[in-house]
Amino acid sequence: MTRPADTLLDPALFAAELDACHEQAAPGGLVASRSRWVLASRQRTGGGRPVPGGPSGLVAVQHDTPGGERELDVFAGRLLHLHRRAVRAVLDGALARLDQRVSEGATLLNRQLVRGVVADTALALAEAADLLDLPGATAQRRWRIHRDLRAAGRAVIKLHGAAGFQAAGPGRLLHLAELLGNTYLHPGPDGSSVGAADGSSVGSEALDG
Template identity: 60%
Template sequence: MTVQDGAAPVTAADRLAAFAAALDACHERAVPGGVVVSRTGWAVASVRRLGDGDPVPDGSGTLAARHGPRASDEEALGAFREALLELHRRTLRDVLDAAVSRLDRRESEGAPLLGRQLVRGAVADVALALAQARDVLRLPRPTADRHHRVHRELVAAGRTALKLYGAFGFTAEGPGALLHLTELLGDTYLCPEDPEAEAGHE
């Protein structure tokens, strides 16, 4: 999945279709031929894989959600969480790369916007969050709580990356909808083991 901002830009519909296919690949890795159901009983996948279900906000008809009575087992959930976080990280990496390319081509007072100190600082913050997420995901014996922390850090970094696009980030062709989907999926599948304990750290 690639987010581009060049001479032949990928449309928002293309990005969402690629994201839906990548999400289905996460399900396939954890439950071949099926879908992973979260501990709260929700499954989110492409319309093609899930079949019936309610449309997912910002999914433009590509994703659906269905509530079922029984969650997937912990082995499937663990494998899916890891794949989902890697998808989130790749998506954010693509969004950042496109933002950097966009800013490098746009000028203010005769100089690329990318050269501004505040812009470079924001880019560095997102890049650091991506590197930290990669390293944490490589640690042995992953836990649901660790996955949830990585998700929250990627969400925060995604919001920083979105600001690099200015108002364009919130348009139909901007990356806002795609980043919203990564948040929604993480909130569905990556809830902490003890939500009340997690709330105590807010």
């Protein structure tokens, strides 16, 4: 059963959710990326080096070979669902936080700029859900969804202000989701084949113009 999105802010539960992605793709095992990296809980890997910017319980290990195609497909799909839930958790946290913050006699949720970001994030989350439901997923599509979620996360985390930069909070959650996508979903070698093909999918969030 999927846990509520806000529990992802707990590093141990995030690691457990990541382990569940591995379990679904490779029961009892681990899925290595095409670059042969595995990211999972220390409990599941049995060792490894701490993930940069991550909690101590999450580690990176390099395997000799990448995961199989089917395993990687399943894992990538689960990972995107996890990323989407992470962005949702950041959005929900912002709504709760800004509803309590009063400035000039009104909550910050009344500010139009804030409402715009909330609506844009919700639209991006809804679109990501629709894209994830489409049949015939490809690596290129998954990378585009990842980038869309990355952009949505970067926009909504700003509603948390400096609190979004604290390690114990939504900032680290988003960082881990981005790191996982960079490791498992990046189409390589420089990511430019995606978007160049259809000319539309490369968003402005990474200066593509």
